[in-house]
Amino acid sequence: MNRPAVRRRRATDLDGCVAALAEVHRVDGYPLNWPADPHRWLREPHPARAWVAVDADAAVVGHVAVHRIPDQVDGPPGRPTAEVARLFVVPKARGLALGSALLDRARQWADKRATDLVLELAAGGTAAAALYERAGWRCVGTSTAPWAAPDGSPVSLRHYTLRHRAPGSDVAPASTARRRASRPAASRSSGGSSTSIS
Ligand SMILES: CC(C)(COP(=O)(O)OP(=O)(O)OC[C@H]1O[C@@H](n2cnc3c(N)ncnc32)[C@H](O)[C@@H]1OP(=O)(O)O)[C@@H](O)C(=O)NCCC(=O)NCCS
Helix, strand or coil, X not given: CCCCEEEECCHHHHHHHHHHHHHHHHHHCCCCCCCCCHHHHHHCCCCCEEEEEECCCCCEEEEEEEEEECCCCCCCCCCCEEEEEEEEECHHHCCCCHHHHHHHXXXXXXXXXXXXXXXXXXXXXXXXXXXXXXXXXXXXEXXXXXEECCCCCEEEEEEEEECCCCCCCCCCCCCHHHHHCCCCCCCCCCCCCCCCCC
């Protein structure tokens, strides 16, 4: 597969996003609980920005969104923070560094706004954990999700953060795309089925 392009999500992409999400859910169990209204799940809470990866046939093969996290009403003003959510790449497009490219878009968006990023990952999301840690995210703690797995069992969440980088401090690692160009797509498993709604 030629490397798909990453661009901002448009309203007309939502059907394609839901189709891609359905495939990821079937193969990887992400999200752990299939949303009652997947279009709405991708649209809400109203994302500050969302991006898609689209292939040569204009099919959506990847997605990510960032959601602003408001300051606590009665708390002191904190650093601006946003959550990275709804990150997925369809199985046939994996291994092309699309997950990294989507995550990079979120990071660039945050860096321009001096915004820290956070995200939650359900225990067992091996591929996603490797992706985040490789991209410099730090696991800062764990908790039990306020929602349960489909079988009713509790779900453990790992919390990751990525502090915003000051302008000029952008030390880009060797291009993941270049490193990965010779690797066939879908050459790895996604790392399990326990990633959650996040
Ligand atoms: C996680 C996911 C988005 C990765 O997509 P991808 O496009 O294949 O990721 P990339 O090609 O950019 O991988 C970048 C790095 O992540 C790590 N990685 C990705 N998939 C991996 C896997 N299956 N096993 C081990 N490491 C993996 C590697 O370090 C990789 O770099 P390398 O190949 O040079 O070593 C994809 O597997 C997915 O959609 N999973 C299901 C949904 C999900 O878990 N979403 C996260 C919700 S919080």
